[in-house]
Amino acid sequence: MSHRLQAGGRLIDRSKPVRFAFNGKTFQGFQGDTLASALLGVDQMLMGRSFKYHRPRGVVASGAEEPNALMGLGRDHSYEPNARATTTELFDGLEAETQNHWPSLEFDIGAINAKLSRFLPAGFYYKMFLWPRSFWKHVYEPFIRESAGLGRPPKRRDRDTYEHFNVTTDVLVVGGGIAGLTAAMTAGEAGAEVLLVEQNAHWGGRAPVDGAEIDGMPAEDWIAQIVAALQAMPNVRMRNRCMGAGVYDHGYTLLSERLSDHAPDAPGPRQRLWKVRAGQIVTATGAIERPLSFAGNDLPGVMLASAVRDYVVNFGVAPGAKTVVVTNNDDAYRTALTLKAAGLEVPAVLDAREQATGPLAEAARAAGIRVITGRGVAGVTGKGRVQVVEACRQQSDGGAVEAIEADCLAMSGGWSPVVHLWSHAGGKLTWDEADAHFRPDPDRAPKGASGDNFVRSAGTASGFLTTNDTLFNANSAGRAAAMSLGHKARNLAPEAAGEKRQPTAQIWLMPEHAPYAKRAISWLDFQNDVKVSDVELAAREGYESVEHTKRYTTLGMATDQGKLSNINGLAVLSKELSVPIPEVGTTTFRPPYTPVRMGAIAGEAKGVLFQPIRKTPMHDWHEANGAQFEPVGGWRRPYAFPKPGESVEDAVAREVNATRGNVGLLDASTLGKLIVKGPDAGRFLDMLYTNMMSTLKPGKCRYGLMCSENGFLIDDGVVARLDDDTWLCHTTSGGADSIHAAMEEWLQTEWWDWKVYVANVTEQFAQIGVVGPKAREVLDAVGASFDLSKDGLPFMGWSDGTLGGLPVRAFRISFSGELSYEIAVPASHGQALWDKLLEAGEAHGITPYGTEALHIMRAEKGFIMIGDETDGTVIPQDLGLDWAISKKKDDYLGKRAQMRTHMTDPLRWKLVGLETLDGSVLPDGSYAVADGDTPNGQRKTQGRVTSSYHSPTLGRGIAMGLVERGPDRIGEVLNFPALDGSPVEARIVTPVFIDPDGEKQNV
Amino acid sequence: MSDPLIRIEDASPMGMVTLRAELNDGKAASALAFSGLEIPAPHQVTGTPEKGVLWMSPDELMIMTLPDASDAMVATLNEAFEGTHSLAVNVSDARSAFRLKGRDALVREVLAKLTPADMRPASLPVGRLRRTRLAQVPAAFWFTGDGEAMLICFRSVGGYVFDLLSKVAEEGTEVGYF
């Protein structure tokens, strides 16, 4: 049984007990424990159930690669699913629960899937759910949804906060083991600015557990010394609990820092996402031990040899009292020796190699451990956990066995360098036959902006498996990084004794000739339940590419992304395909290295900071007066101003009627306002607009259209000529920034010799529409310094002056068909002018109105709205706007495109008005059907609704739409079926529903 | 929060005039000299937030004035550039301004939580302007002294920027990097 040892545990503080809850029961561990070590300490070997077969699983690893011990942590507002128990630091009050079982971890109904496993082979999902089609909705989809995912998603809003932090630095070293420390020291000593990060809470990595000696002292002492030295260097910064999540182009790197995962009551953010721009990156990310593939290798109690050692040395926890070690390499002997030294039993070391001659094997023999060579594991048996290990000859079919009683099996299939970060940005790998792993190919490193290497691997992450080689390589990486940034770097490699090693044997299946029955319970991917037999089946069914095999079998697709399973899986595939491993290749390594919380990615952008909301100078007034807002181009504009107890629809009707009958007030501040000035400004605007702007007289306004080079209408607005070489262009609210950008683009990249300057003054001014038959009286009452009369300020004219003592520019333009003034005033005076107009207009029933009333009034007049009547496929000619297209100009943006045959096709859909026969409101966006079907069997259409409203003025529904040859078909009745197919009939009319001669606005 | 990392003060209104013109032909320099102003070198800031100049681009300056002096500055510039292609426009009301005060390292940290700009003192010394992105909006900032920075953004998002700065400057969020 797993238990806490009487002594030992370099990372725990036995004087500080910590209480935590696991599946509702309270247990005790020590400060410094991980959740996994604490659970092992109280003999809780069972830590989860697998995804597909719900098999009982124990912890396998001791770090980020753990596939089985996934827990749900916390509750309610701080619940986190799928947390690895091996990297979860224990704290007082921690609550953990296991996942993927019902009703309990010990007794799980879903485990029936395991009995059915022969019916759930690789590709099961693809084969099973193919047909019949009708089963999808009621059978397959509910089943898939029910069984999908491991943990439960949190149900409550995350109460924690997160933030981002941007850093630019010279050298980023990822990994704080002895290699990372060495590389950071070398680069730092050379004068480079260094950021060194480590995913765990402790510096030094595995070296203390492995018993290394560096520069003549125990690793632990050497680490303490170099950490202190680095901390004293002003150009070196160090962060632990900070994981290198991903390396991207040009040295951009994401780090995920855990600030209070282990201390939930601490103030400040829970996690911080670092966005680092590094000149050079050193990946000192170590290596991960591989499992071995044998029957029953997923039984709780079967663990990685290095993990068994970690639990003993770091946490004073023994995963078992009797541990058999099975290995294909020298390193696992360290585990045997560690266990022996801790007073635990090691009945045997099974070495798959025919001889074990390395110094570690010799040491094991000297310590009295039975070493049996040429052996593998034929199977592991036990009720819910390891009880018997069956040893057999590796070169056999596992028939003849020796049963060895044990409660733990420590396995080692060799070591794979962690090449994720190296690979993220395009670093290539090479297959190392001697050590049986892929390692970074230094000749094919990721290239930076300069064309030089910008990622360098260091130490074990480079594939060096001895302390001395690791330190030498790490020093070289640190030097190379510093030197490539122009620093002079010294050779500072620490020294360790040379080690003799016996090569690792390539053992991908135990025993070599295991029959199907064994291969079908030899697990490759523990989390997704992929077995050796599944990969073999995929190969037999024709999956030759490792990427396809991965997706077909789901190998490596679980939350651990195959950290343990990928190499073993592709080795099986390689054997089955009779293709060497390097030719099979690896799947793509993609960020993040381990999952990053969505909250950390969002950072500060949640709640009110989710998105910037642009506010006009009168926004507070709108809010205080009950405005219902709608988003328009990043702004919030009042949609309507319902009074207490009034519905929004009623408010809109009231606003329209008040404006048409008396006078309305509109906050039009969001309209884009661009100043265009220079000797070539007229010529420039003639190119931008479809009509002629150079001939506009100072003091006058003209409505204009802008098209893309593709001919499509993109924006419209009123242009005012301010003086000889200055124009003011109004754009739509959503178009101000993009039209400004487009102007700069043409001026900078096409007509750069034209003398034109543009300034975006959208936000400099508040703009207020005073609209309706009483508009002039209201302005009179406020007191204008300029002539308001029909002749003094005629329709489509503008004047500068003061209004109520405030500096204004008044435009006589109308989007409603009413007598209308738009008054621009410096934004800081916006609210003051609004107040004066309200006060002066009170006697006339002045009524603030919102965008919906604005839209209705423009539709009643047949005025188009960009985004309603246009959708990126509509040209001005479609909208009957030929009058706004200059015939005199040789060129304007979009002219050539509008000459294409499709654009001049007489069958194009064109703008018309639509009136339902019964007066109802046509559903917006509905289509008019035509006779017959299209070649792919859909009903033919002949038009669609682009705007549709209830008109309070006319007391009936009105709509605008685009209809094939529409203007030639006035009076025809079309059918616009409702969603339920019932006919809705509407007659084609002209789009101007009221005051066709413009008598109301021209007064 | 009771004890934020830095102080964030509303520095609006500031007088601001955008000047677009050829900056290298001497005309701009003499026009500004007339008002006691100096054209900054690229990225630099001359003068003070009450009377100074920000280098915005190779053909754009931002003239800072007292709030009520911006119209006069536009008139002065228009007169000085009479007959020369240029554009001077009052944009005082189009901007919000904030003054950030505190330990220099903390002012830099607060900004580094929001902008990709290199906030190291050597990269952004006193008197150097950085136009960049602040979370989701454009902004520009410069240090006026040790632990004192000015930040300007568009007026419509002034509230967002203030909330943003306040959030990332909350007590307990110190990074300890700079």
Add this chain to the structure above:
Amino acid sequence: MLILTCPYCGVACDETELHPGGEAHLKRFGPDASDEDFEGYLFQRKNPRGVHFERWRHAYGCGKWFHAARHTVTLEVFGTYPAQVFEPPEKIRAAILAKLPDWETGA
């Protein structure tokens, strides 16, 4: 996440400070152009596995458009230069040829 230096203001821009603008050195074809020329101008774009001349705007900075010569596979940047030119400057060509002697300008 590319980092490109704006040739106008010298700032090493984060990609999020930039606005991409597609292929550089396009020649505009107007109303007199043939269908073929116009189609080429509007729609036909190079998509090389290798050196690409492309447009970027320093949108969150000085607002200027500039060009970058960038290798689409290695992401190496051979240089950035102002947009007011009809073809890559000699300096940029030389920088590319220094690294890729076999590079054909392609036209």
